Amino acid sequence: MTHVHITSWLLAIILFFVALGLHNSGKQKGAKIVSMILRVFYLLIIGTGIELVFRYHLHINPTYILKMAAGLWVIATMEFILMRTSRGRRTSVLWIQFAIAFLLALYLGLKLPLGFHPFS
Template identity: 50%
Template sequence: MTTHLHITSWVLAFILFGLALMFYKQGKNKPAKILQMILRLDYLLILYSGGDLIMYYFQQSFMLGEVIVKGLAGIWVIAAMEMIAGKYSKGKPVMGVWVQFAIAVLIVLVLGFGRLPFGLHFMS
């Protein structure tokens, strides 16, 4: 199972995302862009491990509707992170995208750790 890989890559993504935003706020665009490029590579790891988990759910026929919603919400989180970083780099307002990000993260966490069978209780 790639549950550990998926969670680790998400934690890394949130750390890189926070650091990139911090550098953008400080006006240090070059380090922020480098971190954003590394973050984009991490997105590939997230998509790979998430896709592997989705395929496992499909093979086991677990809660397919919720699995699809979680997968789409995960892609929504990645898209929101990209939009936030892009708007920060250009100095544009980001409140609406932050709201989208919060909703998408909430959906992903509730489904991933609360509803679907391979969340935290599966890892122990």
Template identity: 40%
Template structure:
């Protein structure tokens, strides 16, 4: 299940970047945005399955889950704000920061890969 979650994360980030880039160019991204929302659901589903497959749930797992949900919220806020012509640089900075912390936690926790061990 870890590989499915990781693949969904990577595809979601790539699809988010493509949608944001096309949106900045003035193209209609309604279909891409809807596909991205389906990937959000897949991401949450695989995350929940991983969360409940843990033998002992610690505060780090809860923090990673909350940061993952915040990440999805930031993706939506960035895309909607960009569509409406608002400044999104603060959200992008926060998004990158939360992404770095979430990836670090995902790699540090026992269910992930162990490059830091």
């Protein structure tokens, strides 16, 4: 049952871009509200991720640790990008980290045993 996990991070990424779009079009209040909703989705991603680890794989291997670290890294970069954008600071280094972390989480998630397996 990885669908809830996938739905959570897909919606989170959409909300992340909506928050950025609202910010860039000068709608600070809207951006703030969407950022708050996004934080609830962070909890959903982490919650569903932890549930996947504990329900099916009590023997955690290093790939699981890496997968969870990559997932948390994606969340951290989204939060920092929004924070620095709202303060008008540079975000280019964070965007590179976001791209790397996202691809890593995606790759490791798909490589691990549950759900879809395009890489094995």
